[in-house]
Every structure is written in structure tokens, then in C-alpha cells.
Amino acid sequence: MGFLNALMGNASEVDLEELKEELEPLLASEEQLQLAYKVVRDLFVFTDKRLLLIDKQGMTGSKVSYHTVPFKSITSFRVETAGRLDMEAELKIWISGHKEPIEWELKRGTDVVGIQKALAELVL
DSSP: OOOHHHHOOOOOEHHHHHHHHGGGOOOOEEEEEEEEETTTEEEEEEEEEEEEEEEETTTTTEEEEEEEEEEGGEEEEEEEEEOOOOEEEEEEEEEEEEOOEEEEEEETTTTTHHHHHHHHHHOO
16 A cells, blocks of 8 residues: 555655665755655655755656755645545645745645644744
């Protein structure tokens, strides 16, 4: 079922031990991984200092974009769950100095409550 969820775009929680080796070179000294979600190949990684958005691009995923959002720069966020007819949930994060939010559409079944809780605990 995990493979099917990945194909459908559902975010699934990632084991931090598996991710630690891959992200170790990117982390600041004493920065700790807190929580991570994977959507197909892309990752939302919550550390104790920032939200790290990892976008693996291309057929092989060898080109990778890393977008760091320090928690102190997040001014607000919104999580909208999927409805009966609406198959997608939505996540928007507003960053100081930017008019438009960072946006993601997340498929039905994504743990939007878990993402909301992680943002609330780390941002507020």
C-alpha cells in the first residue's frame, strides 16, 4: 500500500534514521531532525531550526533543489483538508517578505493534521 500511496501523491512519514545519513551534510551543527514526510520523491523535513523542502527533479532524481525556510520567517500557515468532492488537501505557508505563499496540493489521505501539528509546535 505504501507504493500505491506514493504514486497517488500521499505524504507518508519518513523514518528519521534512514534520512539522517542523506541530510547530515546539510544540517547545521547541533541541528536535529524532528519529523519528515515524503510525497513520491519530494520531502518536507522539519528540524528543530527550519523547514527544509527537498524537490528531487528529473527522471533519475539526481538534480535536487533544497529550499530552507527558517521557522522564524514563517508568518502564518494554512492547512485545508480534502472534502467529500475535493480529492486534494492544501498546505500554504506565508513567509515574511513574500506576497505569495508557498503552496502544495496534497492528495486525500495525507496526514495534514500531522503536518499542521508539526508546524504549530515548531513555529509557535
